[in-house]
């Protein structure tokens with residue numbers, strides 16, 4: 395699913411009006427109806443609501459929502475906030491249509507500000523994607539007053555928040571409980587810095603013209619379920635372990651074998667034909683008894699010491715995963731170097747201490763040598779270290795992410811809520827699955843195992859990264875229903891991979 399800019403939203407809107415064709419007033423009616431259906435499903439017990447409308451089309455939506463909810467028996471109070479006398483055409487028409495049912499409370503710069511209370515249920519239809527400057531004066535005052543309420547449902551986007559550019563920390567913005575956006579997600583929704591404003595967000599379809607969406611060029615995508623399920627490869631009836639790939643996982647060290655085991659288990663639960671875990675020899679019994687399905691390749695030391703791998707040793711592997719639970723004490727750079735040199739054609743994923751070692755001055759020299767489409771999976775701290783710099787805001791972070799991925803022609807999965815997968819072509823794919831229950835030690839190791847398995851099964855690396863991240867989050871979403879965000883542990887992700895695969899397979903069948 396594309397994530398488009400505010401300008402493109404306006405263009406898609408216009409194209410839909412001209413080519414469907416549909417009048418703009420009817421498109422507004424459609425959008426407000428979609429919002430209202432969602433609202434009535436989720437707030438059926440609430441009878442009294444306050445709708446705050448601005449002067450543009452976002453405000454126009456609010457006026458239609460007021461009319462619809464009124465017709466369904468809600469007690470509706472409508473505030474129109476007019477910083478200037480200028481209003482949009484469709485706002486005027488809908489104000490007229492509403493006037494016989496409800497009288498608005500008009501607020502201009504000379505009016506007394508309305509008071510809102512904690513228990514109020516507010517619908518925020520003040521400004522939408524047409525916001526063109528930070529809020530000030532009356533607009534800022536009203537938002538501050540609205541933010542007293544505990545429940546605010548934003549129409550399209552919280553008022554005061556820009557769709558696709560940075561807000562400064564001082565900007566006054568609605569703190570919504572929920573945001574109901576029209577059809578396409580906005581870049582602002584993907585970024586941690588905006589979490590307090592957006593709350594939970596949902597999309598409602600308003601029938602925008604598919605051609606207009608197809609023509610909009612963008613670097614940003616949202617991996618929704620309909621797309622993600624297309625990545626899962628069908629298995630042939632005659633497939634055997636040889637056709638499903640042999641993964642080599644280089645992971646674990648003294649005191650950190652848990653990471654290796656988590657990663658190995660996830661790899662095995664993600665369809666790999668065979669797995670060899672290379673880890674310090676003291677872990678042999680642990681590995682054999684905990685993961686009998688894995689082959690064990692013993693390293694001589696407490697920490698990995700085998701830094702030289704020959705082409706002969708590597709040639710039987712179809713993917714290599716490297717990093718979970720390694721230590722920074724090991725000579726991991728030599729290890730990476732050796733793998734790049736002797737196994738450059740084998741798909742590679744580097745995580746955790748693998749990345750930390752690439753963040754040293756000598757490590758950065760190796761970045762240029764990473765084979766094209768190598769996958770690295772840093773969390774933001776690891777990415778900062780890798781870049782040797784920080785960022786002012788999340789938009790700058792995305793620019794740095796894209797630059798890095800294009801410069802080194804590698805795939806970077808920048809982990810977090812809505813993990814961003816940056817591809818060497820400059821595109822960034824935000825994930826749609828996952829939850830805060832996954833913010834627990836070892837979750838990242840599970841992801842490495844999943845992606846290693848997909849690479850071994852010959853998924854193209856971009857798909858392995860995007861689909862692996864989706865699958866990992868889906869397993870988390872299934873796990874959380876039973877375990878809660880508080881009690882979830884990383885093994886719960888692996889334990890729920892089977893259900894995740896079953897869900898995807900069922901959806902594939904349904905869609906075929």
Ligand SMILES: NC(=O)C1=CN([C@@H]2O[C@H](COP(=O)(O)OP(=O)(O)OC[C@H]3O[C@@H](n4cnc5c(N)ncnc54)[C@H](OP(=O)(O)O)[C@@H]3O)[C@@H](O)[C@H]2O)[C@@H](O)CC1
Pocket residue numbers: 403404406407421422425448449450451452453454455477480481482520521522523524525526527528529530533549550551576600602
């Ligand atoms: N996408 C779709 O397909 C559909 C979109 N629809 C809806 O349209 C919404 C976009 O509507 P929109 O373009 O009229 O802009 P909107 O957000 O109402 O604000 C513009 C007004 O605010 C003003 N203004 C701006 N910044 C300001 C500020 N800081 N402080 C004060 N004033 C400010 C600006 O005037 P200005 O002062 O700049 O002259 C203008 O008057 C979109 O979010 C969705 O809800 C649906 O109805 C149908 C399908």
Ligand SMILES: Nc1ncnc2c1ncn2[C@@H]1O[C@H](COP(=O)(O)OP(=O)(O)O)[C@@H](O)[C@H]1O
Pocket residue numbers: 746773809810811812813827828829830831832833834835836837838839840841866
């Ligand atoms: N709030 C969240 N929502 C969705 N996914 C999350 C959230 N917090 C963490 N995750 C996911 O959990 C994983 C954590 O990985 P990482 O930070 O490497 O942890 P660890 O090193 O402990 O394994 C990442 O895949 C990340 O995307």
Ligand SMILES: [K+]
Pocket residue numbers: 452518519520521522548549550551552553
């Ligand atoms: K809004």
